[in-house]
Amino acid sequence: MSDVLVAGAGPAGLLLAAELALAGVRTTIVERLPERPPYCRGFNLNARALDLLARRGLAEGLVAEGHRVPHAPATGLPGPLLLDGTATDHPFSLGIPQTRVEEVLEARALELGVEILRGHELRSFTQSADDVTALIHNGRTERTINARFLAGCDGGRSTVRKQAGIDFPGVAARWYALLGDVECELPYGPSTGPDGRSVFVIPRPGYVRIVVREDDPPPDKDTPITLERLQEQVEAVLGRHVELRAPRWLSRFGNAARLASRYREGRVLLAGDAAHIHPPAGAIGVNVALDDAFNLGWKLAATVRGTAPEGLLDTYHAERHAAGARILANTQAQVALEEAGAEPWADLMRRVAAHPAGNRALAEIITGLDACYEPGGHAWLGRLAPDVPLRVPGAETHLAELLHTGRPVLVDLTSSGTFAAWSAGVAVVAAVSSTSDTAGVDAVLLRPDGHVAWVGTPGSGDAGLAEAVHRWVGDVPVPAGA
Ligand SMILES: Cc1cc2nc3c(=O)[nH]c(=O)nc-3n(C[C@H](O)[C@H](O)[C@H](O)COP(=O)(O)OP(=O)(O)OC[C@H]3O[C@@H](n4cnc5c(N)ncnc54)[C@H](O)[C@@H]3O)c2cc1C
Incomplete structure (x- = not known):
């Protein structure tokens, strides 16, 4: 029996x-495909995802492979959202295919002993x-898999x-x-037709991605898309003949917005698009x-291992449902902004985005860099601690590296071993920091x-x-008297 069954790779x-x-x-993934x-x-x-991946040593390799751009993607704003000066260790967006990220994560999961069953669809479950x-159905036969928890x-x-x-x-x-990964002669960026509507052409390695709003979508949104249908729609917008060739992928997407009413139901948890x-x-x-x-x-x-404090698992819903x-x-605001034209509120938003401080704030909000799970306390509390360089006995390191093992860490920056007595309960790392980022921080x-x-x-000692x-x-x- 696995401890956790994960549906979806x-x-x-x-x-x-x-x-x-x-x-x-012990973890098993079942993946339908x-x-x-x-x-x-x-x-x-x-930037936020790179900061998180860096806490496990997974960002560096991806950063070396990808292409950096110094701003965050956003819709509906006149200019880029610059990441310089925002609260991140990675002030850039990384161009890298999602499939490559999945390959890297899959290799890591396999290396750590995860069982991945491809071609296995979860059809139903009871708890x-x-x-x-x-x-679980593998296309030929059905079997059951038992686990202590199921992650959707x-x-x-x-x-x-x-x-x-769970309601949605x-x-x-x-x-x-309509989206088409094709080859064509259209220039990169938006091409606008006689009535002001546009076709967007995004460069991709060896092809382009065309995106165009669909007139009269079919009642069944799963109706397959043909190259002819895409071409017809592009020509209707541009008012002229355009040749599309070599389709790699044709798809349809909409602008629905839905949030699961809860991220946990007993032994079942949801994450990502689910x-x-x-x-x-x-x-x-x-x-x-x-x-x-x-x-x-x-x-x-920690819950599976039986070491989790009371209520720890429920903080997942509390923190991530609010983030969702x-x-x-x-995202709805960005779309509204794109559609708002010259409305006064949209003009105001664009002026905020043009202001350096407003631009930085929007970049942090849209990328999730502003994530703070305990607002109102010390500036660091509830936030991702910055990846400052540190010296530990006999080695140079940095804060993110202390988290590679996936365990909580008490970093003692006092140079006098003030927090050493806590090591019976939690990993304590005595480190020296020479950056001004840690000014006023004795331990974290x-x-x-x-x-x-x-x-x-x-002066606050170990209060709290x-x-x-x-x-x-x-x-x-914890140490006596603490
Ligand atoms: C056209 C397009 C462009 C996008 N561009 C970007 C972008 O540039 N940047 C970005 O951050 N995001 C982008 N996204 C969004 C991104 O692809 C998704 O948000 C992301 O893949 C969600 O990850 P996930 O793991 O939650 O779900 P998914 O990646 O959808 O993975 C779910 C997996 O579960 C499997 N599965 C489903 N049902 C079952 C079942 N019953 N049993 C077993 N397996 C099952 C599926 O086969 C799938 O592999 C884009 C999406 C689209 C459609």
Whole structure:
């Protein structure tokens, strides 16, 4: 029996499984498709996703392979959202195919011992007080798989979400667009027709991605798209003949926005598109899927191992459902801005975006860099701690590297071993920092996802540390008198 059964080998499922396996949790992924499709949906990792992947040593290799652009993708704004000066260790967006990110995550999951069953579809499941039993079909036969928990990382039409009876409220798509990965002579960027409508052409390696709004979409949105249909729509917008060739992938997408009413139902959890779908703005889907998985992984692992503090797993819903709601709002706002023309509020937003401070704030909001799970305290509390360089006995390191093992860490920056007595309950690393970023910080308790659970400041000693350890790490020994 596996500890956790993950449905879906997309970015959310693969990272979640790798995180669970890193913590010693036996994990099986079932993936409906026999192999990864030849087409690629997303083409970017944002600054927030890179910051998170860096906490496991997974960002560097991807950054070396990808293409950096110094701004965040956004829709409806006149200029780019610059990342310089924002709260990130990676002030750029990385152009890299989603399929490549999945390959890297899959290799890591396999290396850590995850079992990946491709061509296996989860059809249904039941859950009891102790476990989950899922019915899996491999195209020929059916079998059951038992696990202590089930994670639905099975995309926007999630079977897990539906079977768990979790509502998916929101708004239906108001429009649909056709997408074609093809070859053609149209220039990159928007091409506008006589009535002001546009066709967008995005460069891709060896081909282009054409996106055009669809007039009169069929009642069944799964109706297959032909090259002729795409060409007809492009010509209707541009008012002239355009030749499209060599289709690699033809698809349809809409601007629906929906958020699962809860991310947990007993022993069942949702992550990624299974938990939220949003309009295609800001190129955020893969990045949010990774964010969900990274938040869930260590909490679910601690729950399976029996070390989790009371209520830890429920903080997954509390933190990521709120983040999901913000992403829906951000993406809907970008689409509204794009459609708003000269309306006064849109003009105001564009002026905010043109102001350096406003531009930075929007970049942080749209990429999720503003994520703070405990607002109102010390500037670091609840946020991802910056990846500052550190000196530890005998070596140079940096903060993100201390998290590669996936365990919580108490970083003692006092140079006098003030927090050494805490090592009976939590990994303590005595480190020296010479950057001004750590000014006024004596010690910091990092959750396994790098978010700050507690900050010690000069003169405050270890006040509040015992509570933070009990809240995020568990019922572990703390020094007498703390
Ligand atoms: C055209 C397009 C362009 C996009 N561009 C970007 C972009 O530039 N940047 C970005 O960040 N995001 C982009 N996205 C969004 C991004 O692709 C998704 O948000 C992301 O893939 C979500 O990851 P996930 O792991 O949650 O789900 P998915 O990647 O959808 O993975 C779910 C997996 O579950 C499997 N599955 C489904 N049902 C079952 C079942 N019953 N049993 C077993 N397996 C099952 C599926 O086969 C699939 O492999 C784009 C999406 C589209 C459609």
